[in-house]
Amino acid sequence: MPLVTALSRACAALAAVLVTTAGAAPPAAAAPTPAPATGGTPAPTGGTSPSGGDAPARWAVQPSGPEGPTGRNYFIYDLAPGSTLTDHVGITNLSDRPLTFEVYGTDAYTTADGAFALLPAAQPATDVGSWVHLDRRSWTVEPGKRADIPFRLSVPANATPGDHAGGVIGAVTQARTTADGQQVLVDQRLAARVYLRVTGEVRPAVAVESVAVTYDNPVNPFGGGDLVVTYLLRNTGNVRVGGTGTVTVAGPFGWELARTAPVDLPELLPGATFTVTERITGVPPAGRLTATVDLAPTTTDTALPPVLRSAGVWAPPWLLLALLAAGAGWLGVRWWRRRRQRRAADPADPSTGAGNGSTAAATGPTTGADNGAPAATAPATGTP
Numbered sequence: 323m324p325l326v327t328a329l330s331r332a333c334a335a336l337a338a339v340l341v342t343t344a345g346a347a348p349p350a351a352a353a354p355t356p357a358p359a360t361g362g363t364p365a366p367t368g369g370t371s372p373s374g375g376d377a378p379a380r381w382a383v384q385p386s387g388p389e390g391p392t393g394r395n396y397f398i399y400d401l402a403p404g405s406t407l408t409d410h411v412g413i414t415n416l417s418d419r420p421l422t423f424e425v426y427g428t429d430a431y432t433t434a435d436g437a438f439a440l441l442p443a444a445q446p447a448t449d450v451g452s453w454v455h456l457d458r459r460s461w462t463v464e465p466g467k468r469a470d471i472p473f474r475l476s477v478p479a480n481a482t483p484g485d486h487a488g489g490v491i492g493a494v495t496q497a498r499t500t501a502d503g504q505q506v507l508v509d510q511r512l513a514a515r516v517y518l519r520v521t522g523e524v525r526p527a528v529a530v531e532s533v534a535v536t537y538d539n540p541v542n543p544f545g546g547g548d549l550v551v552t553y554l555l556r557n558t559g560n561v562r563v564g565g566t567g568t569v570t571v572a573g574p575f576g577w578e579l580a581r582t583a584p585v586d587l588p589e590l591l592p593g594a595t596f597t598v599t600e601r602i603t604g605v606p607p608a609g610r611l612t613a614t615v616d617l618a619p620t621t622t623d624t625a626l627p628p629v630l631r632s633a634g635v636w637a638p639p640w641l642l643l644a645l646l647a648a649g650a651g652w653l654g655v656r657w658w659r660r661r662r663q664r665r666a667a668d669p670a671d672p673s674t675g676a677g678n679g680s681t682a683a684a685t686g687p688t689t690g691a692d693n694g695a696p697a698a699t700a701p702a703t704g705t706p
Contacts, residue, residue: 386412427454436588483522484560
């Protein structure tokens, strides 16, 4: 059998084994990393602040009105640039002694793990938090009482359209004694969220900025390996976005090998980023693996067009390739040995050396006279 034919048949047989095995393997199990909760400081909010030797300080912060809480969870506004309104924040002292609160506005941001958070007390607000104005910063509330504190929200005339997020904070600063006897001041804060949409052009948009894929190639290709997909999201628009994300893993020719369940994404404020990591187990090494992130973004108003982005990684089935190489080598050796044996056994084969560089003596009929005269010799021909 010619070497090319033998190798072709071996490759075809082994490829059929690979396809059959991969197709018979159980579906890859997707183990998505749950997206973090949106977190933040809910409203209404209760808090406890222990202090050395005193009963814990407890209080709540919530949207309110002149006559008390209005049932709102957050401060939500739609205002035009240059607008001003007056609202109230309710701070309830749930402790058994008077508490003095620092009340002020600040800006919000999305943390690396997707939580809603407010700027540290030492960092001044530059956005919606700086648009919140109170008559004074310090307020004392008697035990068991609530103060409905008025504030003004003034939107600058040059405010950018879209969503602006922040919070109205009620903070308590108390002295505490550490384990080594030192006195420290502890600033504990509770807040009611503020969501302001400035009227104008709304541009909802989210991008998958990068996709990274790693694969733990197993020694045994029939068991499958772990595929880790990490992708970075960025809110490139001017309104809040959320949604769900799914990852699909495909092999050669678009053959789907695994798909994760949709993962809820946290609410991303404009300009915020969030990193999602998905671990998918049992993915067979099918050569080239392509992971596609399928993002279904949404806003508070509507769904947005899906966003897709892909990246790939090589996942060669090393054991099968080694078996293929070993089989091809074995077939090559057998072909070489058979060819050598045929050459040795076939004397008529011109490649065995017969007539190669040797001269055979020509014999012909001997003529002569009946009286035993010597045979005549043909005269040599040549150039005279």
